[in-house]
Amino acid sequence: MLFNSFEFVVFFVIVFFIYYKSYNNLRFQNALLLVSSYVFYGWWDWRFLSLIIISSFSDYFIGRAIDLNNDKKQRKRLLVLSLLVNLGILGFFKYYNFFTESFTDFISLFGFESNPALLNIVLPVGISFYTFQTMSYTIDIYRGKMKSTDNLLEFMTFVSFFPQLVAGPIERASHLLPQFGKKREFDLFEFKEGAKQALWGLFKKIVIADNCAFYANQIFENSESYPGSVLVIGVVLFAFQIYGDFSGYSDIAIGISRMMGIDLMQNFKSPYLAENIQDFWRRWHISLSTWFRDYVYIPLGGSKVDSSIRRSMNIIITFTVSGFWHGANWTFIIWGFLHSLFYFIQTGYSKNMKSVKILPSKLVQIFNVLITFIAVTFAWIFFRAESFNHAMDYIFEITSSSIIENPVGYLKLMGSSVKPYVIILSLIYLSIFEINNRDAKYSFQVGHFKAPMRILVYLSLIILIIFFRATDGTIDFIYFQF
Template sequence: MLFNSIDFALFLPLVFGGYWLLSSRSLWVQNFFILLVSYLFYGWWDWRFLSLIVFSSLVDFSIGKRMGQTRDQAVRKRWLYLSLAINLGLLGFFKYYNFFVEEFIGAFHRIGVTLEPNTLNIILPVGISFYTFQTLSYTIDVYRGKLEPTRDWLAFFAYVSFFPQLVAGPIERSTRLLPQFQQQRTFNYEQARDGMRQILWGLFKKIVIADSCAVVVNDIFANYETAGTGTLILGAVLFAFQIYGDFSGYSDIAIGTARLFGFDLMRNFAYPYFSRNVAEFWRRWHISLSTWFRDYVYIPLGGSRVESRWILIRNVFIVFLVSGFWHGANWTFIVWGALHACFFLPLILLNNNRSYLDIVARDRFLPTAADLGRMLFTFALVCIGWVFFRAENLQHALDYLAQMVENPELNLAVLRKHLILIAGVAIFIGVEWLQRRRRHAFEFSENRVPAWARAGIYLVTALCILLLAPRQETPFIYFQF
């Protein structure tokens, strides 16, 4: 079920009403209702894959209990390894089996040995990368002693399958979200109202910004061979806003929806295109994933507190390559991760990776010239990476970048053709800049923005969504991951 679908527009108010009508009964009823509607939400796509969520939930719930029954670290570690093997095994099979088989056959073909392909017609279960990492955070945190294993199977199963963030995050930690399922929720009007505002802003980002950019981006990337530099730069920049509007829009809708039901999900995006270097970008982009890799991969490897610079370089490359590979079974994602490792490495080697911990121009209306230059340079580096992320394969990405250099043509006609879209993106950037101190762009100060102005903004936004919505429902980009 897509957030931007008629199905969800009917599903959400029915679930919201049913949930709060039953909320006074008991915590068990609340969690059972959440579990039931979450399975319905996921099963709407393909009910057969519900068995994977149930199996993953059962495995990690049982392993958590087993680890809680012993103080023997060797035994606990074996249970942890079993959890890692099962979860990563399932993820690897569904997501990477065909990739490794094809690469294996290709390697032998290059030395003159022909092997018969033995790939399978495997359907990638939607959201498997997200809920797998969510369940793994539980067993790892139980093993580390950060969390007591729960005996409440219903709360745990609801935590794993919670429908707002099940398919594309945020990837919630068990230490943060699971306790929220272990205490009864009460309706909070202010929390629900803010949730509705964030849902509206998320739908705007997805439907008005991302889906509008996608039409132009698809055309430019499909016909790049005859395009000039200006057109190709436009394609890369618009894809940057397509993927940002698409993915952060999903996160906004997920966080807002969760707030309707009394839950607080972690922030997943914090205006990343206002970053002054790549390290700051990764503190603001897909925060739930970047912090997951930091805490469960980078720091266990030694992080930056290692004596050898070679080990530090190794750690940086491992975490970025794994992050790239997490996104999909394609060399383009691995190169995308490697590029960001190269962008990040000089910062950490020079101890500049934590230079910008606060929002840019916090006490100013406009950034300084130096900060503006840093933001534009960082955005340019990110856009180069996005070309690899968007391309069908490595050759497509390399040819796209080569054509950008070899055909230095501005082509003002293309810019004029898409002037309305460019202006719309510029206005979107302006709104986010004005609201960069807030959790989301529709979090207004009631003292500074009167009620009539806020109502007008919401009405205009809703009209834009209705008028610019594509005829067919468009899936979110991160559904494929």
């Protein structure tokens, strides 16, 4: 069930009405959310509900056992059991064929032949998100950062809460879980603010992401037919497609959760206005980047290790693993590794530039934002490409003399009903709010505008969504595949 579908609108209206009709019965509210979340997820494939239920039950009981056990060895064994269950489920469904094929390719280098038993495995939607969410719960209990809950219903609702179930934000139990133990009554202010945030998310998804997708998909899927100038446009459009798509999902999830009295963490904060790669990851998919910081980078020693080589390896490992989290393909691993290289390059550049004061600080800031955007966009080539060879061919064409060819004729031949001016105007519209709310908690805030201007902004978003939505039908959110 997609947020931008008629089915979801009907589903949400029904759930919302019953939800607040039962405001004086917390247990019923949570049970309603749990059942609704299972319906929402089962809309894709009800068979995979068993994985969520297994993950929920195992981590609930393992979390309780860790919390009630004082023996360090026993606590560690229980934590390992939790990790094995979650990573085992994730590893089998997402990485089995990748590891099997990679091992076969490796041994073939030494003259050995193998006929691997590849499986036709369907990747469950959102599996990477809810497994990481439940793992952080047992890890935090093991570390003594939180106590386990004795309420199974609240825990299962926390794991499966439908707004953020399939594409995040990846919530921490310490933030989200206690909210299911508190009374939630209708709040008109929160409802209106949540609706505005969801509207902004729909605009980013339907107007920006889906319109950019038409050109980006055609260009990437037929990259051998286009010159470098068109390929540059393709990857820039993909950069805005994936941002509008993923941040749009997060905005809708945060918005509808807020309408229901639940606060979700911020997941994006104007990432394309970042001044370096480290700043980019403080602004892009914040729930995932902080997850890897707390559960991978810091346990490896983080930046506190004495050796600069060890510190550099910690950074490389963290970025590379985060790339691998996105998918079972070497292109994702290279994408993550590239970000670690960009991190080192920009760190060295920043240190050297501190002593150079030739340009005004504002110009330096703009230059840094531009360089960071170019680096991030270049890395998106590997993220979007079907294979390593596809990515390299794409890059070679960009660096060839064909980059100076006029791309207009090629774009016209694509025959899209999507008008380029719609994309340009919507990106200008996006940029105004991104710059205005660069460091705000919520990416869509117009409270400082006068009432007529605020109304005009809301109406313009609705009009843009209705009249300038992509005409190729409802398009899935990109991060559903992860």
